[in-house]
Amino acid sequence: MTPAARGAAPGAASGARGDVHVLTPGDHFSPRTGSAIPTVVDGLCRAAPPDAPRPRAVVALGTYPERYASAEVLTYRPAAARSWDRYVDLALARTALPRPGARRTLRPTLTDQAAWPPAVVLAHNAPQLVPLVADRHRAVLYAHNLLLRTYSRREVARVLSRVAAIVCVSESLAEQTRPYLPPGLAARLRVVRNGVDVEQFHPRGDPARGDRLRVTFVGRLIRDKGADVLLDAVALLGRSDVCVRVVGSQNFDAGAAPSPYVRELHARAAALGDRVSLEPFVPRAQVAQVYRESDVVVVPSRWAEPFALTVMEGMASGVPVVASAVGGIPEVMGSAGVQVRPDDPQDLADALDALASDEALRRRLGAEARAWAQGHDWRWARTRLDAVLAGLG
Numbered sequence: 001m002t003p004a005a006r007g008a009a010p011g012a013a014s015g016a017r018g019d020v021h022v023l024t025p026g027d028h029f030s031p032r033t034g035s036a037i038p039t040v041v042d043g044l045c046r047a048a049p050p051d052a053p054r055p056r057a058v059v060a061l062g063t064y065p066e067r068y069a070s071a072e073v074l075t076y077r078p079a080a081a082r083s084w085d086r087y088v089d090l091a092l093a094r095t096a097l098p099r100p101g102a103r104r105t106l107r108p109t110l111t112d113q114a115a116w117p118p119a120v121v122l123a124h125n126a127p128q129l130v131p132l133v134a135d136r137h138r139a140v141l142y143a144h145n146l147l148l149r150t151y152s153r154r155e156v157a158r159v160l161s162r163v164a165a166i167v168c169v170s171e172s173l174a175e176q177t178r179p180y181l182p183p184g185l186a187a188r189l190r191v192v193r194n195g196v197d198v199e200q201f202h203p204r205g206d207p208a209r210g211d212r213l214r215v216t217f218v219g220r221l222i223r224d225k226g227a228d229v230l231l232d233a234v235a236l237l238g239r240s241d242v243c244v245r246v247v248g249s250q251n252f253d254a255g256a257a258p259s260p261y262v263r264e265l266h267a268r269a270a271a272l273g274d275r276v277s278l279e280p281f282v283p284r285a286q287v288a289q290v291y292r293e294s295d296v297v298v299v300p301s302r303w304a305e306p307f308a309l310t311v312m313e314g315m316a317s318g319v320p321v322v323a324s325a326v327g328g329i330p331e332v333m334g335s336a337g338v339q340v341r342p343d344d345p346q347d348l349a350d351a352l353d354a355l356a357s358d359e360a361l362r363r364r365l366g367a368e369a370r371a372w373a374q375g376h377d378w379r380w381a382r383t384r385l386d387a388v389l390a391g392l393g
């Protein structure tokens with residue numbers, strides 16, 4: 001790690017354990033990416049109490065140099081990638097042996113942990129990091145996805161025996177995780193829902209719509225995210241006063257070659273003429289403006305999204321959000337927003353038709369969405385995380 005990172009002062013809160021957020025190797029702690037985990041880490045770090053030790057984020061050398069300023073960045077030299085590690089790990093896991101490939105990749109993140117003041121190490125999406133955390137620290141598994149599908153209960157009991165808590169980003173994810181845990185570990189499950197930046201994501205000055213209802217999709221262009229469902233809904237709707245803007249790429253790279261699914265979307269968009277525009281991925285700094293230029297945000301996911309940050313960001317922007325009632329999305333929306341059946345273009349078309357036909361309804365739902373987001377910002381989420389951490393002892 002960098003010399004400045006070694007021996008960092010623990011901060012103003014006497015005796016408090018600071019946060020050390022370990023990002024999965026290869027992920028970025030930068031606004032240039034649309035990845036959810038760095039967004040969550042940044043939000044939680046910015047909302048940390050002012051008298052607490054400054055949070056730290058552990059990031060591999062070679063990731064984007066533009067980094068969030070919300071945490072002290074600790075860097076490490078990553079292990080060389082080996083394509084066969086994953087297959088060896090899965091084979092050994094079937095015999096209840098440790099997964100050496102995952103641990104080899106994760107071990108460099110903790111190279112200097114002996115020099116850190118006693119800390120809470122938050123292992124983001126990394127169960128195999130937990131046994132590598134030194135006894136002087138407390139290890140917390142922070143689950144943004146269902147992580148234990150390939151684990152037996154016996155392996156879970158061994159790998160997570162020392163975990164202080166397992167934090168899930170929604171009740172839905174916690175319930176999906178619970179069957180994989182022995183009773184003693186299931187008792188350590190906690191839920192801390194994500195928040196949203198209500199200053200970065202805010203309504204435009206005039207909420208009035210123009211001649212067309214501007215419907216926006218922001219996200220990765222993969223089938224699970226359901227952009228094709230939105231295009232099918234527009235085709236069913238058949239209204240010339242509704243236009244759709246799809247912003248995203250297969251991954252977080254605007255220059256990547258289009259996948260077969262992306263090519264399929266372009267073909268569908270061409271059939272709809274000027275009612276649809278497809279634009280590549282944009283950095284997070286530009287996403288807020290995309291929402292402000294929208295009248296409705298649609299999150300048509302097919303899969304059980306554990307949280308879906310897009311929902312909260314659209315709501316904070318003061319526009320109605322129409323989203324699939326699947327996974328953690330209903331929790332994210334609360335009583336604000338419009339839920340539709342997943343993978344059902346007709347249900348989505350009906351919801352958009354109602355919003356296009358009733359301006360008063362659209363404005364009311366937008367105002368309710370903004371109010372809900374303001375009550376569930378990153379300070380709200382941080383308070384809940386702090387309550388979990390305070391209970392670790």
